Amino acid sequence: MSMLTRRLLIAATAALAFASHAVAQDKSIVVASTTSTQDSGLFGHILPMFKARTGIDVKVVAQGTGQALDTGRRGDADVVFVHAKPAEEKFVSEGFGIRRHPVMYNDFILIGPKSDPAGIKGSKDIVAALSAIKAKGADFISRGDKSGTHQAELNLWKIAGIDIAKDKGPWYKEIGQGMGAALNTASASNAYVLADRGTWLSFKNRGDLGIAVEGDKRLFNQYGVMLVNPEKHPSVKKDLGQHFIDWLVSSEGQKAIADYKINGEQLFYPNASDSGA
Amino acid sequence: MPDGPSALQLVLSGDPALFAIVRLSLYVSLSAVALAALIGIPLGAWIALTRFPGRQGVIVLLNALMGLPPVVVGLAVYLALSRSGPLGAFGLLFTPSAMIVAQTVLVTPIIAALTRQTIEDLWIEYRDELTAMNLGPLGRVMALIWDARFSLVTALLAGFGRAAAEVGAIIIVGGNIEGFTRTMTTAIALETSKGDLPLAVGLGLVLISIVIVVNALAWSMRRAGERLAG
Amino acid sequence: MRAPSSELPIQFHGVTVTAGGVTILDDIALTLASGPPTVLIGPNGSGKSTLLRLAMGLLAPSRGRVTWGGLELVPPLKRAIVFQRPAMLRRSAAANLRFALRAAGIPHAEHARRIAELLELVGLHALADRAARRLSGGEQQRLALARALARDPAVLFLDEPTASLDPIATKAVEDIIRTVSERNIKVVMATHDLGEARRLAGEIIMLHRGRIVETGAAASFLDAPQTAEARAFLAGELLI
Structure with a gap:
């Protein structure tokens, strides 16, 4: 980069800073x-x-x-x-x-397709539900983004006695994105997904998804x-x-x-x- | 708000929040294009007219930088503007100014590379005349930029298209703050993540319409100018 | 602001130009002095354009020296050239002239008057606001002449100024050249049109394969050429 360009960049940055300082007064x-x-x-x-x-x-x-x-x-x-x-x-x-x-x-809720391939619908036991998902190899979408929800999900697998890093199969898909994207993905592929209730309630692209598990204290x-x-x-x-x-x-x-x-x-x-x- | 309004309803009802978003999008992208033009046009013209070692490499690099991934630029600008970064003292992160900086970085190589190509072609045509007129380097650059102005409009439009369309950089450095740094593209990303796909698509159509209008305006200006100046 | 006649004579001292191993001009010795037009003739590729570029100062010799009024490296303040295919700036005819006036350092206050004069001289006053690149070939050639004259030159170089023009346009250009010459501006032009050489030349220099074959006053050269090459060229034979 030329000297001139660098100077221009610095000048432009300073000008922008000046402008935004004026805004930052409020x-x-x-x-x-x-x-x-x-x-x-x-x-x-x-x-x-x-x-x-x-x-x-x-x-x-x-x-x-x-x-x-x-x-x-x-x-x-x-x-x-x-x-x-x-x-x-x-x-x-x-x-x-x-x-x-x-x-x-x-609270978190476990969302899943209406067809309920893992047979867990209506359960109040998240640990048993996750074990069933793994046993049946039902599709599961994980945020995979180190978010609070992701960390809560990992913790629940641990409580269920499942070392997800080792035990995950093709049924377990980490998408590395936000809650909405995870719900969109689950909706498109009829998979289970752990979500917070707030996002779920305001989510509009539900497709065939519904609440599978809720009410477990461990989901708070x-x-x-x-x-x-x-x-x-x-x-x-x-x-x-x-x-x-x-x-x-x-x-x-x-x-x-x-x-x-x-x-x-x-x-x-x-x-x-x-x-x- | 589970049953929010559609984008069409927002447009038809003159929704002030939507217009604020449109205004911010235009402000950010047009400012970035203006800054990028101030940097990229002289830079491109300088590369076109100067012979120096490694020039071919610089041209290849510049052309490659036209495809800079926005998310990488966003991350780099984020790290630079963060309070913990070298330019942190300016307090620009999560402001429209940060988005302008990021888009300027994205757009400058496009304008510089296209300017370089345009000016170099024109220089081949003008070289003898301008040399015979004993014009200095500055006079040459000014004459070439002025006479290439209609082609340079296309370069600016390419830059604007890039800026208006990208979301990866501004969502990182702007933070998609409602009423402050939310633009058309970050709003579309947000509505998509909220699963409101019809609203997202509607906003996308609004964005495309705006880009078409800006291009149509620039194109008709170019046509009118060319008729006058050939 | 006509400079003291520092431009003339233009002298070539053993000038050779090579490019990519090919010799374009070979050991040229030549003096261009004030007076009626000097016309360079010779077949295509004989080195006419290169010689004009050297004399203009656009090109440095590979060997030998070019001097203007005895000095080397004189900036082209009082020289102007019209190329065979002049590049029209993407502006109006008048703006092309204004650009040249500004480049020549003519004070801004004089621009309007000079532009009007120059357009009048080349007969383009009605087309002042027309985009230069939309002018016809002959009009462009005349505008290029006016643009060169805007520099108020002591020497004007013309490279095939009427090539590809129809007879009417050719006559218009030649009339301008005559007027220019009468104003004591030294004209040096290249042409391969012998009729044009006959109509305009005071002195003729014939080039062939990068060498000067023969020079002389126009009348004697055209009527009684001394060399075999000149005779063949004048007879319309292909010179190889």
Whole structure:
């Protein structure tokens, strides 16, 4: 690259930075969160209330839990709002987040084709269902993207006593994409897939899919929120970010979460007061 | 919102969110093309007119870079603009500016490579005349760029098409933030992942229509200009 | 701003041009002085165009020297050339002239007047705003002449200026050349049209296979050529 080009690039970057600084004058924070919260429509419901109350714009970047935590680790978000408790605790213990607050839970459900090749429909035992899927070699779609849902899925295989890395066969397909893409794939190939209820309820391309297993306690999916450590990244908007966290766990925020429904069905259950969650 | 509106309804009802998305898409892609033109046209002209060691390699590289994978560019720009990256202090990640940077990187090689080809062909035709007029290097470049302007419009359109169509780079560096960095293509990706395929297809048709309109405008300008200037 | 006659005489001192192992001009010694037009004749490939390029300064000799008013490497500020197939800029006829005026450093205030004069001189004033590349062959050739004259040259080189033109267009171009010559601009032109040489030349130089075969005043050369090659060429025989 020529000297001139490099200079032009730097000048252009500076000009853009100047322009975006002007925009950044208003109050806004970046929240790295998960595709499941975004795709479920929860943010569309609660963020306008938060904005009305505080005047703060919340910009949600929806990623897999692993990528969202990495975004926080790099200092590119002010708040991280995800669902993979062990990974969150590691994030805090490494000093990237200040403190983890439990916010709410929803639940995972096992989605499968109406033909139900594994014969598990209506079961409340996810472990038995997964064992049946493996025994029958029924098609199963895995997110395979290190997301919270993916990690929950891997954990469930482990509980079922199946070493999926070793035992997987052609019936087990890792697609390395988000929840919606996994559902689209399952719909197209009539496979089982583990999904969060929120994404499922707002998902429109269901085809022959339906809920196969739900209600098992082991399918509960806890969400936590953390402020990115401003000592690691001085650019973090500490006060605005803390404001958002405080609101989420306040009675007002918790009520807003509980009030979000699709077709009359509640998606997320607030539990900020449960310190062990 | 399980039964959301279709794209057609959004267009017909003048949905402000949709128009904000269209506006942002055009703003990002047109800005990127403008910046890429500022870099790529002089760069392409310079390569066309200068002989230096390794020039053939540079031309091959430039032509190859026309096919840069957007996701790779997105990742590279992400790492550069991240708070932990070399340009992190500017705080550009997850802003429209970051998307402009990424698309500029994508589009610049296209404009530079097509400019290089156009200017080089024109230079073969003009070389004797411009040399006989004792024109300096700058004067030559300006004359060639001006006289190639109608062909360069095609290069700009190719760049715009690339920018308007890509999703891989801007979804990484922009974050697809609703009302802030959501463009036509990232919205289509989102609606697809939500399983709302009819809305995704509808948005795709809107995007294609916009690209056609921009091309038609540029083409008619080119035709009108050519009639006047030959 | 006519420079002191630094351009003339143009002298070739033992000039040889080779390209890719082929000798295009071979040991040329020549002086182009002020006066009536000098016309280069000779069959295709005899080296006429190369000689014009050397004299214009577009090409450096492989061996030997070219000097302008006794100096080497004189920038072509007061020289102009019309190529056999002039490239028209993708602009209007007037804009082509404006471009040349600007390239020649003519003050902006004079452009409009000069453009009008030049268009008048070559009879294109009605076509000032026409795209240059849409002009006919003869009109393009005349515009190229005007564009070369915009540089206010002391020497004007013309390479086959009427090749592929019909008789009317040829006459228009030749009339312009005569006018130019009368304005004390030295014309050096290449042609393979003997009639044109007869009509315009004051002095004739005949080239064959990169060498000067014969030079002389036009009348004596055309009526009483001294060399066998010149006689054969004038008789219309194929010179190989």
